[in-house]
Amino acid sequence: MNKTGIRNLAPKIISILFALVLWVYVMSVINPRVSRDLVNVPVKLVNLEELKAQGLVLVGSEDFRVRVRLTGRRDEVFKISPEQIQIKADLRGYKLGVNNVPLEISAPNNIGIDVSPRFIRVELEEITKKQRDVKVLITGSPKKNYVVGNLDYKPTAIWIEGPESYVNSVENVVAKLDVTGETKNLLLSLPLKPVNSRGEEVPGVEVKTAYVDVSLSIDLLKSVPIKPDLQVTTGDGHVISNVEINPKEVILKGQEEILKGITEITTDIVQVENLTTDQVIETKLKLPQGVTLQEEVPITVSISLQKVEEETYKIPKDKIIFNNLNEKLKVDKNNIPESVDVKVVALRSVLDSIKESDISIEVDLKELTANEYTIEPVVQLPFTIEKDVKELQLNPETINIKLVEKK
Structure with a gap:
């Protein structure tokens, strides 16, 4: 290596060391x-x-x-x-x-x-399939004067599937039907849910049939009077004085189109012969098809009797009224009995209400001329009394009357 190479090596080494220090600094401080x-x-x-x-x-x-x-x-x-x-x-x-x-x-x-x-804890159970009953739970109330009627639904039982412990805890499979304010019949499908004995939904259970088809009638309530159907004969000397039905009215339940035409309800025939004492008779109602009672109650008919009595009233002859007498004639009363007996047959309560002044005996002389006549007088009582009288008899039934000319 020449001197030039040796001189260049030192800066290179220093550069590498500086870069290494810088990298360590960046990695440890800037990007730790x-x-x-x-x-x-x-x-x-x-x-x-x-x-x-x-x-x-x-x-x-x-x-x-x-x-x-x-x-x-x-x-x-x-x-x-x-x-x-x-x-x-x-x-x-x-x-x-x-x-x-x-x-x-x-x-x-x-x-x-x-x-x-690092682990999860899982519990595995066998898959169980069982059948449970279906129940439709009705909540709320229909509109006033309407009530829930017949409920029908299908299916009534279905299969459920899931973990054995979950399936075993299912009491029923339920659907909820809210009828708040309803007035018309309902026909619909409702979702089903599995619930335990406390009514709580059980998760993790598959309901094999998801919906139930429900039919529910909404019935009208209507109050109507009861009319007794009597076929009663009384023994001699007795008449029916009063008939009472208990209760006097009942509340019917049924479809609106049926009830709207009903204004009263009659009893079964109450048939008694020769009745001589008061009777309380239990009977039933003739209910039209599709109509029931809101509440079943005993129906009784009370028949009260009174014995018929008679009373005789003596009416003086001067109380007899002569109508339509010709103005040229007068009545010679010498042949008329001093009094006329009026026998009244009625209940004692009616007899006790009659006064002698209530009884009127009238003779019609229209178009009669001077002569002697045998005439049947007419006995009159006020209508309010006469309507309750069983028999009205005059004794004698006829009187002899002489008409003479005035002088």
Whole structure:
């Protein structure tokens, strides 16, 4: 080596040393090694389908998350996004029960990576398939004067599938139907959910039939009076004084188009012969097809009797009224009895209400001339009394009347 080469070597060595020092400075001060923590990094579960083929299924949530620590140069560590880190748990080959599955980690080169925890704990159960009853739960209330009627739905039982412990905890498969404010019949499909004995939805259970077809009638309520259908005969000397139905009205339940034409409801025929004492008879109602009672109650008919009595009233002859007498004639009353008996047959309550002044005996003399006549008088009572009288008889039934000319 000549002297010139020796002289050039020293600067080269110094340059290399300076560059090395500068690189060390940059790497240690400007771009140092750092650590970065990522939390809630998801773990991807692989070969779940293979588990299912073996008749096994994962119990609980499939959402496993871990903490990841990245170590490396600052610029490389902070340019890594969570999506670039892949953490897997391969479930192939694991058996029934609790298993610790190691995590497989994939990250860019030149980066140190540490995961906590390094294992996930998974529980595997056998896949079970069972049948459970379907129930439709009705919530809310229809509009005022409307009620829920007949409920029909299909299917009434379905198959569910999932982890054995989950499937065993399912009490029913339910659908919810809200009827708030409804007035019309409902026909719809509702989603089904598996629930436990507390009514809580059981996750992780597959319902093989997702929907139930529901038919629900919404019925109208209508209050109508009851009309008794009586075929009653009474014994001698007795009449029906009062009939009471209890209750007087009932609330019917049925479809609106049926109830709108009903104004009253009749009982079955109440048939009694020769009734001589008060009776309380239980009967039933003649309900049209498609109509029911909102509440079943006993229907009774109370029949009250009174004995018929008679009373005789003596009406003096001067109380007899002669109508339409010719103005040229007068009545010779010498042949008229001093009094006329009026026999009234009625209930005692009616007889007690009659006064002698209520009884009127009238004789019609229209177009009669001077002569002697045998005439049947007419007995009159006020209508409010006469309508309740069973028999009205005059004794004697006829009277002899002599008409003479006035002088």
